[in-house]
Amino acid sequence: MSASLAPECNEVKERYDSCFLKWYSEKFIRGTAKTDECEPLFKQYKECLGKALKERGIDTMLEEARADNKENDLEYMKPSPKAT
Numbered sequence: 001m002s003a004s005l006a007p008e009c010n011e012v013k014e015r016y017d018s019c020f021l022k023w024y025s026e027k028f029i030r031g032t033a034k035t036d037e038c039e040p041l042f043k044q045y046k047e048c049l050g051k052a053l054k055e056r057g058i059d060t061m062l063e064e065a066r067a068d069n070k071e072n073d074l075e076y077m078k079p080s081p082k083a084t
Contacts, residue, residue: 006052009045016041 004013019038027033036042053059 009048012045012048016045
């Protein structure tokens with residue numbers, strides 16, 4: 001598994017990755033998944049990463065990049081025309 005963008009988040013990312021791979025292969029693929037039991041770990045990782053990005057000032061750069069590309073995102077997110 002790969003390391004996190006923020007080294008301080010590596011431990012929680014590793015736990016989430018392990019949980020997700022197990023859940024995906026043992027439950028989701030077999031169609032027995034009722035809930036995403038790894039969601040709490042994902043939330044922990046997301047919070048850790050968000051904090052790290054904010055401390056480094058990367059969060060504002062991401063927001064600016066998203067705002068600059070909003071029109072492109074809207075264009076690419078349109079549903080594909082159905083073939084007849």
